[in-house]
Amino acid sequence: MTLETPTVEMHPQRWGDPAAATELPESARGLVELAFGLQDRPATPGTPPATALDESLLDGVREIVGAEHVLVDDETRALRTRGKSTPDLLRARAGDLTDAPDAVVRPDGHVEVAAVLAWADEHRVAVVPFGGGTCVTGGLAARRQGFAGLVSLDLVRMKRLLAVDDVSMTATLQPGLRGPEAEALLAEHGLTLGHYPQSFEHASIGGFAATRSSGQSSAGYGRFDAMVVGLTAATPTGSLDLGSSPANAAGPDLRQLLLGSEGAFGVITSVTVRVRRTPEVTTYEGWRWPSFDAGSDAMRALAQAGLLPTVVRLSDESETAINLADPSSIGGADDAGCLMITGYEGTAEQVTARRAAVTAVLDGLGGAALGEEPGQKWLHGRFDAPYLRDSLLDHGVLVETVETATFWSNRERLYAEVKAALLGALGEGSLVLCHVSHVYETGCSLYFTVATRQAEDPLAQWQVAKAAASDAMIAAGATITHHHAVGTDHKPWLAQEIGEVGVRMLRAVKAEVDPGGILNPGVLIP
Ligand SMILES: Cc1cc2nc3c(=O)[nH]c(=O)nc-3n(C[C@H](O)[C@H](O)[C@H](O)COP(=O)(O)OP(=O)(O)OC[C@H]3O[C@@H](n4cnc5c(N)ncnc54)[C@H](O)[C@@H]3O)c2cc1C
Numbered sequence: 225m226t227l228e229t230p231t232v233e234m235h236p237q238r239w240g241d242p243a244a245a246t247e248l249p250e251s252a253r254g255l256v257e258l259a260f261g262l263q264d265r266p267a268t269p270g271t272p273p274a275t276a277l278d279e280s281l282l283d284g285v286r287e288i289v290g291a292e293h294v295l296v297d298d299e300t301r302a303l304r305t306r307g308k309s310t311p312d313l314l315r316a317r318a319g320d321l322t323d324a325p326d327a328v329v330r331p332d333g334h335v336e337v338a339a340v341l342a343w344a345d346e347h348r349v350a351v352v353p354f355g356g357g358t359c360v361t362g363g364l365a366a367r368r369q370g371f372a373g374l375v376s377l378d379l380v381r382m383k384r385l386l387a388v389d390d391v392s393m394t395a396t397l398q399p400g401l402r403g404p405e406a407e408a409l410l411a412e413h414g415l416t417l418g419h420y421p422q423s424f425e426h427a428s429i430g431g432f433a434a435t436r437s438s439g440q441s442s443a444g445y446g447r448f449d450a451m452v453v454g455l456t457a458a459t460p461t462g463s464l465d466l467g468s469s470p471a472n473a474a475g476p477d478l479r480q481l482l483l484g485s486e487g488a489f490g491v492i493t494s495v496t497v498r499v500r501r502t503p504e505v506t507t508y509e510g511w512r513w514p515s516f517d518a519g520s521d522a523m524r525a526l527a528q529a530g531l532l533p534t535v536v537r538l539s540d541e542s543e544t545a546i547n548l549a550d551p552s553s554i555g556g557a558d559d560a561g562c563l564m565i566t567g568y569e570g571t572a573e574q575v576t577a578r579r580a581a582v583t584a585v586l587d588g589l590g591g592a593a594l595g596e597e598p599g600q601k602w603l604h605g606r607f608d609a610p611y612l613r614d615s616l617l618d619h620g621v622l623v624e625t626v627e628t629a630t631f632w633s634n635r636e637r638l639y640a641e642v643k644a645a646l647l648g649a650l651g652e653g654s655l656v657l658c659h660v661s662h663v664y665e666t667g668c669s670l671y672f673t674v675a676t677r678q679a680e681d682p683l684a685q686w687q688v689a690k691a692a693a694s695d696a697m698i699a700a701g702a703t704i705t706h707h708h709a710v711g712t713d714h715k716p717w718l719a720q721e722i723g724e725v726g727v728r729m730l731r732a733v734k735a736e737v738d739p740g741g742i743l744n745p746g747v748l749i750p
Contacts, residue, residue: 231380231402234357234426236302237267237316239610241425248615256621259655260677263620270319272301275326277373281347285329285375288339293330293381300328304376307359308423308610309713310624313617314683323365325352325376332381334493338458340377341491345460345740350374352744353487355431356402358423360625361711363435363486367746377491379430385409386494392470394453396496399430415499418445418534418569421707425607430492435709436484438669440606442662443527444534444569445500447707449483454496457482459489459737467496481733486709487744489737503569507579508535510598511564511591516540517636519562520660520668522589524632527665531581535567536663540639543657543673564591565602620678624686628697629706631667638700639670645696649689650676662706669706710748719750 235242248256256262275296286294295301305324306312315323331337344351350371352364368374379400387396388410395415397406403424410416419439421427427437432448433455439445454467466479482489513519519538526532539547544563566582568575583593613623626646630638639658646656654676662669672693679685694717697704704710704717719727730749734741 231383231405232426233303234308236305236321237313238614239308239313244611246611246615248612248619252612256616256619259653260621260675263678265317265618265620265678267317267618268319270302270316270321272298272305272321272324275301275373276368277326277349277375281349281372282327284343284347285327285340288343289329289331289336293332295328295330296326301325301376304328304354304357304364304378307357307362307364307711309360309362310613310617310622311683311686311713312360312362312365313614314686317617326373328354328376328378330378330381334456334458334463337377337379337491337493338463340375341458341460341742344375344742348372348740349742350745351377351487351491351742353430353434353491354378354380355399355428355434356423356426358427358431359435359709359711360713361705361708362713363709363711363744363747365712365747366744371742371745379428379491382430382493387496388413388415388499390415393499394496395499396454396494397429398494399428399433399492401429403427403429403432410499411502414502416502417451417497418500419448419451420606422607422609429495433483433492433495434486436707438662438707440537440661441534441567441569443532443536444567447662449480451497452479452483452495453498455479455482455492456494457490457492459491460740460742461737464490484709486711486748488748489733489743491743501571503571503575505572505575506567506569507575507596508565508567508599508603509596510594510602511566511586512560512594513538513562513564513591516562516639516658518590519564520632520635522564522586522591523660523663523668525589526582526585527663529585531578531585532663533566533578533582534569535565538562538564538660540658542655543659546655546657561592563594563598565599567599567603616675617678621675622678622682622686623673623675624690625671625673626690626693627661627669627671627706627708628702628704629662629667629669630700630702634701635668635670638697638702641696641700642670642672642693645692646672646674646689649692650674650685653677712747715748715750718748 232241301324352366354376382398382400384398421439436449438447457464544560568579616623643656657673660668661671698720704714727750
């Protein structure tokens with residue numbers, strides 16, 4: 225089964241569907257002016273450098289995918305330049321398209337992908353797999369030095385639901401399906417994946433797998449890597465077809481080696497994922513906690529009792545106050561405390577039972593129930609923040625996020641030290657907000673959002689803060705990334721996390737599957 229709808233292209237200098245772009249809302253304008261002052265920072269258009277690949281070389285790849293699927297025009301190449309982190313947007317807004325690919329190649333199916341890799345290997349052309357282009361870690365800005373050129377391997381034509389097994393509750397999906405497209409195809413079978421990262425509307429199935437993404441409903445549906453039971457991948461030295469059973473003891477799990485490999489080991493050409501029935505009932509609600517510590521302890525209690533809702537997230541005091549700064553919001557900022565969102569999805573029976581059990585625990589721990597209004601508000605606004613980032617950048621406010629994870633016993637330290645590092649680097653008047661975004665029995669993920677007045681060079685300004693936050697994460701014994709992956713931005717810290725032997729293992733796999741080093745050079749592997 226396939227989809228006929230065209231993929232919505234994001235604006236090269238902004239997030240999301242250009243038709244959904246918004247101005248800074250009037251209600252926020254005054255607050256922003258007060259906090260940071262308003263500046264006018266318009267974007268400058270840019271043009272990619274001329275393509276480095278000559279026509280005779282491109283003829284070889286045209287024979288594989290068809291001439292109409294090898295694109296060298298400036299507009300298409302601009303759309304495949306880097307991802308959507310704030311540094312990526314700042315570079316794009318400055319008209320810097322120096323990382324543009326020399327060509328965009330659109331294969332259809334595993335066989336064509338494998339043939340393109342063989343062509344690239346033979347001609348020393350670097351290949352960057354491209355899913356949705358929502359990467360926030362520099363994973364689409366591969367190194368081109370030492371190569372004849374660089375192509376973006378755009379998987380946009382690979383948008384089929386290949387198989388559904390509703391006895392085993394699995395579905396096999398091609399990598400180019402965007403989140404909503406995959407959900408629409410599964411919904412025709414009464415099924416859902418339940419994977420809703422904030423980038424859901426534009427990110428792809430292959431990208432979710434290649435970055436080990438985690439969605440907002442991870443407490444109920446799990447991380448994306450936990451959903452994958454099988455995958456196929458093409459490498460320059462051959463193909464992999466993994467996952468002949470739900471679990472096995474056949475040596476280390478090679479599926480896990482490909483998940484999170486960010487295009488450096490191979491191109492994921494299909495994934496078989498565990499699916500669930502489309503929920504009959506969905507309910508989202510809010511809780512208030514007197515402090516971030518109290519709310520975090522409640523989350524831990526739920527996780528350790530095996531009583532997690534489908535969605536559970538907790539804003540710290542600053543993030544709660546900022547949310548409440550919207551006059552249409554619930555409550556008053558004075559007694560805001562910390563806002564928790566809980567959500568339940570499933571059959572009516574499952575939702576009733578889980579909601580009652582969770583409510584009893586949260587009541588018992590001192591949470592104040594706020595009813596469904598905050599839950600609905602979160603649900604309807606949950607994909608809006610990246611659009612707001614664009615409006616803030618237009619007005620000279622620097623906004624970016626960092627994320628990490630640790631064990632419960634280390635949560636307080638990690639929170640305090642990353643926050644202090646960000647505030648220290650960005651200076652007086654900056655805002656650092658945080659929420660607990662994903663929880664496990666043993667620990668949780670912390671997601672920080674910063675906002676500050678843009679300096680003359682906002683890119684350099686952010687790089688100092690990013691380095692300080694990353695150093696603080698590693699110093700606190702936490703991970704450099706819970707779900708954004710490594711790319712090029714987190715690479716300088718990876719060796720400290722996985723150790724020298726870990727780095728050698730990654731390099732050894734790379735050398736074996738991609739001896740020419742054409743796949744995403746410079747990404748992931750230190
Ligand atoms: C506003 C915003 C919000 C976000 N929210 C979340 C969130 O809530 N949770 C979360 O986990 N992430 C989030 N992200 C990060 C990003 O959306 C994820 O990393 C996502 O999984 C990337 O998917 P993609 O299809 O866009 O991949 P791309 O950006 O196209 O690629 C990401 C990396 O994977 C490689 N790759 C892509 N497809 C394949 C393939 N088929 N085979 C091999 N390699 C491949 C690329 O070369 C690149 O290195 C967010 C990003 C933004 C901009």
